[in-house]
Structure formats: structure tokens, C-alpha cells
Amino acid sequence: MASLDAFFAPRTVAVVGASRDPAKIGHLVTKYLLESEARVYPVNPSAREILGRPCYPALESIPGEVDLAVLAVPAPATVDVVRECVKKGVRAIIAQASGFGETGEAGRRLETEIRDILSSVPGDRRPRLLGPNTLGVYVPRNRLDTTFTVRERSPRPGPGDIAFISQSGATAVCIMEAAASMGVGLSAFAGIGNKLDVDENELLDYFAADPHTRAIAFYLENFKDGRGFLERCRRITPRKPVVVLKAGRSASGMRAAALHTGSLAGSDRVVEGALRQVGAFRAYDEEELVDLARVLGQGRPLAGRRVAVLTTAGGLGVILTDLLESRDRGVGLELAPISEEGKARLRSALVPFASVHNPIDLTANSSNQHYADALRVLEEEEGVDAILCVMQFQSPYVDEALADLIIDRFHHGPKPMVVVTIGGELSWRGLRRLGEARVPVYPSLWRAVRATAALYQRGCYLARCTGVTAQGTAAAQLRPRAWEGGSCHV
């Protein structure tokens, strides 16, 4: 078992500080881990049984090997338990307590003690440590969950494509909850906390090689080794997209980050340019982080800048056109021209008042069949590089099968597609349905346009990468230009 696997797919997990008290972290962690595929050993000297499982007085009394130990004990006790983990031969440690380096000198000394304990162990037997000051990990596909917010209050995302690494725990909880409410799933979450041992670079390598992960998203307040991060990005981004929300951009933001996680951030302008150069996307808020990660993980890069808009409301088509084409408060893409043959086909398939010019307007009387017919025409148009599909449920001739139709065309059609839906409960239901089917869909026109632009930028980047290996035609065709108004940088 490669060392980081013990964090994400352990066969056995010990919870040190397991508790019978439902208000305690050690209770929640035990309870949620019992739903996982791992064998769980509660450890607590003053209990004989916790949640129906026999409880062990100490790590050493556990029979057999322990892949992962979750330390739900206060900061000072954590040091001793790390020592016991070494003795027991534990492979991976999650140190959840706060009260370490982020709080000042005394906490930093505790971290040094732990570091000394770990480095005294020969490399091949040395446990790896995530944290301290971390929620730990959450892996939806095997239900491994060491995060300790009450699930009824913080629903977790389902299985998905995105690996999410965060330097802030509470922030990650909010972001994951919001993602879950849109049907967006994760391949895994890892909280790196104070990064005493495992850091963002190692996790970047790990998820770059993880077959379940199609995009890697970071919330970071500083880089432990910025140069190393950039070198990894340069190697990884041609294969797998990386999105970074690096906070602490402003002077006050840097101070706030220093107070929050003890980070000392460097100049932000350097970060900005460097990330762009190595093909990583930078996000500027929590919403953009998830929006970009999902579209880059799920969508196909654009081979050109010509977008077809399919709408049921003329005004939404006009706004989308502005956002797509404008360079000021827009992304500088182009509306695809529709061929005369394509227009004739659309005319015969749609209602008389429909617009067959791009943006294609099915009108408020759209039906599932109109959507199907129009999508087929656009899929076969040579001049169309991507389809931006407005999915609306107000028309009485549309029902939930529309969502399935769009899911099918997204996964089996020949063109990249991004979906947007503006409305209430029916829209949100469709949005969650598409989200769970791993289709990038957004409840706002701007967010859908930004996502489309990200796929275009990704296409340009990949063309430049492969252009080096003699696929010059594709690279030239994409004509990458400088981005003025857009939100992503490649």
C-alpha cells in the first residue's frame, strides 16, 4: 500500500479519542467511519464499547495492523499519541486538533516535537501525517469520512470527479455543502491544515495519478514550496486540469491569512503569472473554484471559439451573446455562424416564430422534441465548436425527460456542451440531476459563459502543449489571444 493510499483507502482505521458522547468530535468521527468499508477500532481507555464496537484502551492493544489512525484528542495529547502510532507501526495519521502552529509559539513547539518524533523513524516505517488542525479526509466512493460536522447540518457531496484539497477546514465544509446542493460530487477531499508533513504538492502528485480524479481543486492560503507546486503543475496540467483558489491576494487578505493559518504569503502578482504559465487555472472565489473544476473535469476542451447558443427565451440569448462576445465584462468568444442548410433544417423542425439564427430561440413553446432536433442540427454544423444550452422547464411541452436528453447529448454527442438553467424548483431539480450525471450546468448565465471560456482556454493550452509534438494545425487553428475581460488565465 503506497503511503498516501492509507489516507484514502485504509483497510483498518483506529479512532483515538473515540467517544460515547454524541457532542464530541470523537463520537462523530467513529460514527461516520463505521459506515465506511474500513474496519474501525475505537480507542479510549475509559470505555469498553462505543457505538456497538469493542473499544480498545490504547493503540497497542489493537490486534493486527492499523493503516490509518485518526487522532481526535487535544493538541498536547496528540504528541503522545503520535509516539504510540510510531510504536504500533501505523501507516497514516490524521491529527485533527487545533492549537498548534496557527496559535503561536507554544503550538509551534508542539509541532516541532511531532516533527522530531516522525523524523527519528526510518523512512520506510515512518508514518505519514495529515494536519494538524485538519478535518482529515472524505472519500465519497468508499464512504470514508473523518470530517466532524454533523451530517444533518452539512450534507456531503456524492462521488464525483473532483479532488478537493483545502488549507481551511470550515471553509471546505461550506464549499462542499454548496457543491453537494448542486449535485456536484468529489473523488476525494483532503484537509491539509498546518501541513506539518503531507502538503499540497504531495497531494497534487497523488491525485494526478488517481484514476477517480479528473480535476484537482485547491483552496490555499500559502504554498509550502511554491516552486515545487509550479513544477508539478507544468507536468500535470497537460493531462489533468488544476484549479487554484489562492487567497490572501490583498494586503489585508495576507494579514488575515497569517492570523488564520499562520501563512506567510508571497507577492500575489508572481503567483498570478506563474500559475498561468504552467497551465493552472486561478479562481477568485469559492463559487468559481467549483464552477471551473467541474467544467474542466467533465467537459471537453473547445477546438475553436465559435459557440452556438440554444435558448427558449430571446432575452437570455441576447444576454448570453453579450457575455460571450464582449471583451469588457465578457469572455471574447464568438457566436458560431449557422449554415443555410442548418437554418433550413431548424426552420422545418421548430415553431414558426422560432429564431434559426444563432442564438437559436426555441421560444417559450419549446418541447423536448424541439430541443432534440435543434441539438442534432447544431451537432452536425461544422462551424460550431461548442453548444451553450439553456435548459428551461416553463413550457408545458417540456418535462423532466429533457434533462435526460441533454445528459445523453452531453455524454454521447460530438460537441462540447455547457448547460445553464434559470428558474425555481424545476430548474434546481434539473440542475441537480445533470450535476449527478456529471454534466456541467449552472444557475446563472455568466457562470455558464465563464465555464465555456474555461473549456476554450483549456483547448488553447492543450493545443500549445501538443503543438510542440508536431500537431501544429490544431494549435494554429485555435489562435489563442490574450484574455482581457475573462476570468481564467491560461
Place this chain on the structure above:
Amino acid sequence: MASLDAFFAPRTVAVVGASRDPAKIGHLVTKYLLESEARVYPVNPSAREILGRPCYPALESIPGEVDLAVLAVPAPATVDVVRECVKKGVRAIIAQASGFGETGEAGRRLETEIRDILSSVPGDRRPRLLGPNTLGVYVPRNRLDTTFTVRERSPRPGPGDIAFISQSGATAVCIMEAAASMGVGLSAFAGIGNKLDVDENELLDYFAADPHTRAIAFYLENFKDGRGFLERCRRITPRKPVVVLKAGRSASGMRAAALHTGSLAGSDRVVEGALRQVGAFRAYDEEELVDLARVLGQGRPLAGRRVAVLTTAGGLGVILTDLLESRDRGVGLELAPISEEGKARLRSALVPFASVHNPIDLTANSSNQHYADALRVLEEEEGVDAILCVMQFQSPYVDEALADLIIDRFHHGPKPMVVVTIGGELSWRGLRRLGEARVPVYPSLWRAVRATAALYQRGCYLARCTGVTAQGTAAAQLRPRAWEGGSCHV
């Protein structure tokens, strides 16, 4: 009864083209109007009763006066019915049919016929006409609803502060649905369609004087009389905020608008500068339109640029700080300094690990009481011009009473406040609760920051306006600067 009142508070409404067929527009309009406070007369020569009400063969057979006639008949028939409306002395006409000027020459001729009929009537007896090609009106407080999307598919917003005027019907439906799902209400909606008679300028005047309206939001594809619009804004914006989503900014967007509503738009740069000069806010997408209208209608303008951030997740505080202070992808406001006394008070009220520096971090163990205590301190800080409050429900010590507490402080506290909540179902429940209580709250950090910036810009604008009338101190204190990264323009 002033003529436009007949559109928004009619005592009697006739539905011409009322229908027993649930799939027909004339059925839906009748059904929804029957829930209003108005007396409703279905008109249809081939039915004796519709939805339990006696049906009249023609307008002239209705006993008594008709304030409003809703014409749910096709375009050619509309011309004749307008003639009958004149004969009957109807005060206001909503012409719903499409197939007029927006479709070409034949439709334009129908419009000319209607214009001729109306202009042949002496001014004091001339009916006013909304449309054609319009959903008509929706007034939540008296349940007057002539829009004809099925309610189960398109839930309507409740009563609120925003008057919404739209040139596109289907787009307005989507926007209203999305607003409703956030608990955002309207004072009224009016679809102006082809603006044959009543246009955006007259409605701007009307809602400027409407006591139920605190902000006026427009979706427009062109101006019928741009100079008149700007003159009205100059007069109205010192009293009531105006937000304009003027689509058709890009070359293709203008073409799309011309195809959609037959609009011929002028140069966009002129629009941009002119709106700014007369104190109107410009929105660039459907989300920003509602976001700005609600915060400007409900929030208090800022007296300075210093914002206190209250959060329960350190990382969210850092991101907010970046968005508030940065001029690049931020709004260029400032983090408020907290006095030593204020910090001491926060320290004694909060948990030991809480941060008492701005951003104030209650930590994930926040309670309702912590929120209450921290808000009280920030309210009393002289250096704080506004509070940006992150409302999170993950902590077990927080419950739904937190929403009520924040609602109370928003309405009764001394400082302007904007609220943000990031999460799943509990967040959305709180968001809707605040929305219904007319508190500006957003499900994204950026949207909350943009709203805060709008209140600051509004404050600067009002200070400049009143500065002329010798309140120079306030105006100077605000030091308005050029906005580089922000999204609003005043």
C-alpha cells in the same frame, strides 16, 4: 383613477379570449385573475360560463365599467378588439398576442392600425395600451396576474420592494422564478413588449411615485426615447435607485436583439457613460440585475468605505477580504479597523481561538449568542461603516433563530449590513427566510461583496447629490474614487 393605475390596481378586468380549455392562454389568465381583488369578466362569444363565472359574448355586453381589458386573442383579432375597447370606454388594454412588429412588415402594419385607432380618440377618453407581445402585469400584493405561464411550473415572487419592467417576457419569467426561489419579492412586474403605447419611461415615472416600490429594475433591449430615460433617471435616482440591464452590448448581441424584439440599439459606450452620469446602476446579467435591485431597495447606503467582516470560517474571511480590498477582481473597499476596546469586548465574548481582528472569526463553534455579541460590538464601533455578515448553520450551537437575530439587526441596528451564506439546504432555508424579511442576502461571497460595493457607490452618489445642497462634510468624507474592478457605476 390615474391611467396607469388601471393596469396595476383595476377594480374590474375583462379577459377577451377567455377559454374553458386549460391549455389556452385565455384560460390561465382568467383563472389567475379570479384570485385577484378585481372583479373579472370573461369574454367569449361561444361560452356561457368559464371557471364558474358568467361569460359575456363581447365587451359591450359587460354591465358597468371596465378598467382593464386583457386581450388573449391572436394578433389580427387584437386590432378589432382594441376598437371595441375604445367603444366600451376601457381605461387600460394589455395586448398579449405576438405576431406584431417583431415579426416583420405585416405585423408592423397591424401596429399602425392600432396606433391609428388609439390616436383617433380624444386624450381624456383614450385607453392606454401595454404591449403588444407582452405577458402583461403581475402585482403580488393584490394578486393581479395576467402572465400566462403555468404557476406550478413558474412560481411567482411574493410581495416585495422591486418594480421589474421587462422588454422580454420569457426572460422575465425566468428571472422572476429565480428571484422567487431566493425569497425575493416584487412590488410589481410589467412587460412592455413592443411598447406601442406605454413604454419604459412612463413606467419609470409611475414606479418612482409608487409607495410600494423601493427600487426599479429594467431589462431592456433598446430605449424608446433614450434622452427621456436619462432625464427621468437624473430626477429620480436621488430618491429611488434604478438598475438597468441593457442587453445588446456586443455586435452580435445587437443583431440578436434586433431579431428578438425588433430593437435597433445605439452605441453601447454612450449608454454606459450616460447611465453612470445620471446615477443609474448598470447590470450585465440577470443575476446582477436582481442582486443590485434588492440591495439598493432594501439596504442603507454606506457613509464610508470601511467594512467589518463577521465569519465563522477563517478562509471565507480571507476570500472576502481579498474581494473587498483588491482593485483587480475586487471592489476596492477597506477592512474596518477595530478599536482596542472593541477587540477586548470581542475577546471576552467569544471562544479563545476566535479572531477579534477584522475579519472577525467566530470559528466553527459559533453560537447564536456569539453572533449577537459580535454584532453588538461591531454596531458600536465608530470605524465601521458596514457589516458583511457570513451566516452559517453548520455549528451545533446555531439554529434558525440566528436568521431572526440577523433580520432584527438588519432592520433595527445602526449599521448597513449585507449577509452571505454558503452551504446546502440549511443555508438556502436561511437565505429564503432573510429574503422574505427583505434582508439582502446572497449565496456567494462575490455577490455579497458586489452588493456591499453598490451600497457604497449609492452612498457616494447621494452624498454628491446632497453635497450641492450644502452637506459638504458628508460628501467629502466619502471621497468617491474611480472604480477599476467593481461592477457597478455611479
